[in-house]
Amino acid sequence: MEFKIKRWVDTYPEFWSCYMTIGVPLRNEQQGKISAELAAAVSAKVASAASRKIMKSNLRMPQGIYCIKFKDEMTVRMPEAIGGARVTKP
DSSP, X not given: OEXXXXXXXXTXXXXXXXXXXXXXXXXXXXXXXXXXXXXXXXXXXXXXXXXXXXHHHOTTOOHHHHXXXXXXXXXXXXXXXXXXXXXXXX
């Protein structure tokens, strides 16, 4: 999955992408059946929250470091949002 990142530096935006794979089970004990729509919506919500946290920690973080920290944050947050979810590099 490609996550497109945008950050404002001074008066110009910077754009880049971070890549990772998010695996979500079709069903789990806590939530029952998990539709593709639910998995996508939860993934987007978790990604937005994770990105905000990383950006707040250092607005001028290098893009490569940002992607590593973003993946690490997603690895923690996704299983909390959907039991059994996994985040890996593509």
